[in-house]
Amino acid sequence: MTANLVLDINLATDEQIGANGISLRDLEELAPRVKQLHAELQEKRRTKVLPFFDLPTDTAASEAAKAIAADLSKSYDNLLVLGIGGSSLGAKALFSGLCHPLHNLLPKEKRGGMRLFFPDNADPVTFSGILDAVDLEKTAVAAITKSGGTAETWSQMLVLRERYARLGEGAFDQRVVAVTDxxxxxxxxxxxxxxxxxxxxxxxxxxxxxxxTAVGLLPAAAAGIDVDGLLAGAADMVRRCESDDLFQNPAYLAAAVLYLMDTKKGRRIDVFMPYADALRETSDWFVQLWAESLGKTKDVGPTPIRAVGATDQHSLVQLLMEGPNDKFTTFVRVDAPNVDLPLSKGWEDQGDVAYLGGHSMHELLNVEHQATAAALAQAGRPSMTIRLPRLDAHGMGQLLMLWEIATAFAGPLYGVNPFDQPGVEAGKKFIGGLLGRAGYERYKSELEQRSPKPDWVV
Incomplete structure (x- = not known):
């Protein structure tokens, strides 16, 4: 039986860090709202308004993604994953979290799947660099845009269409998979x-x-990731979060702690700090999820910050310890490593080094998390920790679904809709105007009226 993710909020409580922590009473006072919001979310789930809850059990969708991935893998070595924002970040989190750290450099028989490349941004330097490195004859393309009209993704498609034309008629069409509405x-x-x-x-x-959805599952399956295990982990988290008891529902509890830290304790900056290099891209995924869902026009929205332990102990932690006391840190640690390296005894005449001998690299990483959390608590700086039993497909599924449910719950706590992003649309209109899109002329005119004054340019 697979083990469950654990959420530990001890170091966020007043019992552990004094007045800067939240109290049991703070959480208990939320109970009526929790029950109300839970009922509303479950009704929206039942009526298919929020179908993300049931994606883990959508077997037809996952089988379709796996089938196309298997077909691509038979003919091609590489997959260009074209997408940006939500059409890229989740797949990147899965790829970095569940594949070998140098997956693309391994020989085919060792990597167990296609090589994946994520151009993501419309940066010609990056995209041309990828095209320099891959053989297009052996490369398929996943074009991912929910709206179907994402400018950055289409810019890459236009370049590829011309490049593949050099390989002969139909070369592009037979290699493309479109993931869209x-x-x-x-x-x-x-x-x-x-x-x-x-x-x-x-x-x-x-x-x-x-x-x-296919947005993440197609690239994951193509890379050889255990899609069924991923979905099983997510389904397990959905089941755990069917309770309206805050202390039995890890997603609601995580959201409630962050909400109370913001609204009662003035901590509007949320630092997401996994102690695993493989979760770096998961941090980026979390930042988009939390920021775009909760940052709305009512002067609402905590600011998420990405960090990685132990790397950022040597940069950001100084600010967390002694800078403005307006931050809350969520740590993620992995209990049992997939790989560990023992530290042999050596240089025993050097006290600064000798104590490390006999331990392991993973032990050092987790001790560094424990020490950082303790140091923050000693300084009255709150945190909570998510513990993954292992960093595998099941654990990743739990982690991603926890934050999706937490975000869906946090939105109504803040009184905002966590499923729209009106602030993003304004910039898209200006892009259309500047690039001559029909019907967007007035947005170009608006920008021209705001032309920079020379006096303010140095």
């Missing part, structure tokens, strides 16, 4: 006309909640 959008229209293989993104699942 099932009915509408430019990508859906183009894919249908060209006869590309396609996978749907459920219309009611927002991009930042889409990691367990």
């Amino acid at each position: 099932p009915e509408k959008g430019a990508l859906r229209r183009v894919a249908t006309k060209a006869g590309w293989r396609t996978l749907p993104v459920p219309p009611a699942v927002g991009g930042r909640f889409s990691v367990l």
Whole structure:
């Protein structure tokens, strides 16, 4: 039987850190709202308004993604994953979290899947560098955009269309898989006309909640990740979060702690700090999920910050210890490593080194987490810790679903809709205007009226 993720909030409580911590009473006072919001979320789940809850048990969708991934793997070595934001961050988190750290450098028989490349940004230096490194004959393309019209993704598609044309007629069409809305959008229209293989993104699942759709599952399966284990872990977390008891529901408890730290203790900066290099990209995924879901026009929204232990003990922790007391840290640690390295005894005449002998590298990493959390607590700086039994597909599924449910719960706690992003749309309109998109002329005019004054440019 697989083990469950554990959430430990001890070092966020007043019992451990005094007045800077939250009290049992603070949490108990939330109980009526918790029960109300839980009932509302479960009703939205029942009526399919929030289908992300049930993605882990959507067998048809996962089997379709796995089938296309298996087919691609037979013919191609590389997969270019074109997407940005929610169409990329989840897949990157899965790839870095569950594959060998140098997956793309391993020989085919050792890596167990395709090599994955994530151009993500519309940066010509990065994209041309990837194209320099891969053989397009052996490269497939996953074009991922829920709306079907993402400018950055289409810019990459336009470059690739021209490059693949050099390989002969149909070379591009036979290599592309479109992951997009099932009915509408430019990508859906183009894919249908060209006869590309396609996978749907459920219309009611927002991009930042889409990691367990084909958006994340196609790249994961192509890389050789255990998709079934991932979904099983997520399903286990959904079941744990079906309780309206705050102390039996880890996602609600995590959200409640962060909400109370913000609204009662003035901690509007949330530091997400896993003690595992493999979870660096998960930090980026969390930042988008938390920021884009909760940062809304009502002057609402904590600011998430990405960190990695133990690396950022040598940079950010100084600020956390002695800087403005407006931050809350969420640590993530892995109890049992997939790989560990023993530290042999040596240089025993050097006291600064000798004490390390006989321990292991993973032990050092987890002791560093424990010590950092304790030092912060001693200084009255609160934190909580998520413990993963192992960093495997099941554990990753639990972790991702915990934060998706926590975000869905935190939104109504703050009184905002966690599933929209109106602030992102304004910039897209200006992009259209500046690049000559039909119907967007007025946005270009608005920008021209705000032309920089020379007096303010040095």
